[in-house]
Amino acid sequence: MRADAARNLEAVLTTGARMLAADPGASIANIAAEAGVDRRTVYRRFASREDLLAAIYECRLAAVERAIDDARLREAPVAVALHRYVENIIAVNRAWPVDLARMLADDDVRARRDASVREVDVFLERATAEGVLRSDLPQGWAGALLPQLMHLVSRQSPETTPARAADLVVETLLRGLGVS
Amino acid sequence: MRADAARNLEAVLTTGARMLAADPGASIANIAAEAGVDRRTVYRRFASREDLLAAIYECRLAAVERAIDDARLREAPVAVALHRYVENIIAVNRAWPVDLARMLADDDVRARRDASVREVDVFLERATAEGVLRSDLPQGWAGALLPQLMHLVSRQSPETTPARAADLVVETLLRGLGVS
DNA sequence: ATCAAATGACACGGTCCAGTGGCAATTGAT
DNA sequence: ATCAATTGCCACTGGACCGTGTCATTTGAT
Numbered sequence: 001m002r003a004d005a006a007r008n009l010e011a012v013l014t015t016g017a018r019m020l021a022a023d024p025g026a027s028i029a030n031i032a033a034e035a036g037v038d039r040r041t042v043y044r045r046f047a048s049r050e051d052l053l054a055a056i057y058e059c060r061l062a063a064v065e066r067a068i069d070d071a072r073l074r075e076a077p078v079a080v081a082l083h084r085y086v087e088n089i090i091a092v093n094r095a096w097p098v099d100l101a102r103m104l105a106d107d108d109v110r111a112r113r114d115a116s117v118r119e120v121d122v123f124l125e126r127a128t129a130e131g132v133l134r135s136d137l138p139q140g141w142a143g144a145l146l147p148q149l150m151h152l153v154s155r156q157s158p159e160t161t162p163a164r165a166a167d168l169v170v171e172t173l174l175r176g177l178g179v180s
Numbered sequence: 181m182r183a184d185a186a187r188n189l190e191a192v193l194t195t196g197a198r199m200l201a202a203d204p205g206a207s208i209a210n211i212a213a214e215a216g217v218d219r220r221t222v223y224r225r226f227a228s229r230e231d232l233l234a235a236i237y238e239c240r241l242a243a244v245e246r247a248i249d250d251a252r253l254r255e256a257p258v259a260v261a262l263h264r265y266v267e268n269i270i271a272v273n274r275a276w277p278v279d280l281a282r283m284l285a286d287d288d289v290r291a292r293r294d295a296s297v298r299e300v301d302v303f304l305e306r307a308t309a310e311g312v313l314r315s316d317l318p319q320g321w322a323g324a325l326l327p328q329l330m331h332l333v334s335r336q337s338p339e340t341t342p343a344r345a346a347d348l349v350v351e352t353l354l355r356g357l358g359v360s
Numbered sequence: 361a362t363c364a365a366a367t368g369a370c371a372c373g374g375t376c377c378a379g380t381g382g383c384a385a386t387t388g389a390t
Numbered sequence: 391a392t393c394a395a396t397t398g399c400c401a402c403t404g405g406a407c408c409g410t411g412t413c414a415t416t417t418g419a420t
Contacts, residue, residue: 002418025205027407038368043409092336133357138348142357144336156324159373169314176311177322178354183390185396207377218398223379 010074012042013033017056021097028052057103060096064116073123078132081123086150087166093154110148119141132174191215192222197236201277208232233294237283240276244296247272253303257310261303266330267346271335312354329353
């Protein structure tokens with residue numbers, strides 16, 4: 001692949017991710033125009049609209065897997081792993097803000113996504129066992145809340161650094177907003 | 181209006197809300213079919229697709245206003261008002277799960293929505309002043325987190341009663357998920 | 361400088377959907 | 391029972407978008 005082709009490919013992927021996050025029904029024509037590329041060029045790289053979406057979700061999926069890997073959820077101390085995971089995912093949310101929920105049709109995507117979710121679930125169980133999380137929480141509540149918190153802070157304050165944003169998320173998750 | 185017409189109208193509104201929540205791009209034909217009504221009937225009640233959306237968002241908007249009113253955010257004790265507000269909004273989320281974010285084009289809708297948001301913001305300031313919420317939180321964090329919590333619990337556990345769901349939301353908001 | 365790869369531009373057919381018109385059939389109110 | 395309101399069904403136009411073909415032009419690598 002030539003250098004300009006690689007540039008265009010990346011532009012289409014990142015611009016597509018941004019536009020699809022804002023409006024899941026964004027057309028190929030709009031994405032191509034926003035990426036400064038002809039509509040036909042997109043169809044030369046991706047066989048169909050679904051293919052483009054799959055490629056974008058693949059980017060997010062891979063980034064999430066790297067984030068989990070880097071956080072060492074199974075080995076590192078819970079407090080360290082939690083903060084690192086949150087910080088990494090916030091960065092991923094900003095780079096690839098697309099919502100995976102609309103892509104669960106693809107079995108491959110679903111399997112990898114489930115694997116990541118399970119990895120986090122296992123970590124949350126460890127956090128509970130080590131006394132970081134309360135043990136009387138409803139099933140799946142922590143696992144559902146954490147992504148929402150990261151997603152919220154990713155959009156709410158796009159200017160703050162991922163590290164500081166992670167501080168806020170972890171603090172909110174563990175201690176809430178009330179006076180101690 | 182005849183009785184059957186009223187039934188059809190309500191079916192279109194509630195079904196439309198449910199389907200638009202699942203997929204904001206749902207077509208009139210799909211909504212009508214799901215509501216057990218001919219597509220033409222929808223167009224007899226609503227001049228355009230925008231009109232139907234506006235009517236649905238109006239339903240949610242009115243329900244939110246009633247919820248705020250009922251919670252007596254300005255007068256009732258903070259703990260009481262908070263729980264009651266959360267409980268009411270959870271019920272609204274289930275009845276009208278549509279996301280208002282896509283309707284801010286309409287000035288009237290936006291004004292009413294802003295008024296409701298401000299009402300809650302004022303309440304959160306009171307909660308801070310009375311020592312229920314911490315005072316060192318980032319600007320707008322509580323106001324952004326609370327709706328997300330309510331939205332999350334509305335979808336996460338649709339079977340639990342609004343009162344119990346509100347327990348969980350308030351507990352999470354104020355004390356988080358960590359061991360105290 | 362040269363050549364192959366990549367792109368942009370225009371065109372075309374197909375599909376889905378919004379919105380409208382008409383008409384026969386049904387249904388609720390009286 | 392009767393009548394008016396309401397509905398269901400068929401058809402139609404216009405527009406947006408998807409996906410493809412073609413070809414002249416540009417651009418990067420050598």
